[in-house]
Amino acid sequence: MVATRELEKLNLAFDLLNAGLRISFVNEETLIDKRTLRLWWKEKHGRPLSKGRRLNSIQGFIKSYEIAANLSAFISLHKHLYGSDFSIKMLYRIWKEYQLTCGDLDINIAYLSLRDIRRGTVCLSYCNCCKIDFVYDAANRYTSRCPFCKNPVIKN
Ligand SMILES: [Zn+2]
Known part of the structure; x- marks a missing residue:
């Protein structure tokens, strides 16, 4: 018998995969083995997870x-x-x-x-x-100031 807590974890992992969260992140957070997660991914998305470039930080993603x-x-x-x-x-x-x-x-x-x-x-x-x-991030032109009003950061 599956305990309620375990069932909640499985449901959450399934929801996360459906939302498109990478298998490695779901595995990291739920500890459900990657083989099972890959099967669920393929079942949901109809194809294996693509092996494109994967970001490991948002720093390289902020380009506007x-x-x-x-x-x-x-x-x-x-x-x-x-x-x-x-x-x-x-x-x-x-x-x-x-x-x-x-x-x-x-x-x-x-x-x-x-x-x-x-x-x-x-x-x-x-x-x-x-x-x-x-x-x-002072090194990135889009994060070196407020992205909403573009005012520079005022250090106190
Ligand atoms: Zn602002």
Whole structure:
């Protein structure tokens, strides 16, 4: 017999795969073996997972103010609702909410954005004009200032 908690984990993993989250991320978060996940993926998507280039951070992904603004909004939504807490279940809930209210966002990018924040490879800054956190990286032209109002970061 499958315990309720185990059943919830299996359902969540299945939902995450349906949303397109990479097998390695689902495996990392649920500990369900990759072979099973690959079978589920193929069953759902009708083809094996493509072996294209895979990002391991959002740093190489932010190539416009629009992308920087979308990721900042997603991260801010998560921070507003859950603070610094993280679980894959929270990520899925926030991602679904974001899809409904703000538009499409690749779940892998959503996952990487929160992972980067947790690991400290990406940091947030606060815009006093927009009253919102945004992804900040001085080395990237699209994250060296607020992506919403384009005002430069004012260091205190
Ligand atoms: Zn701003």
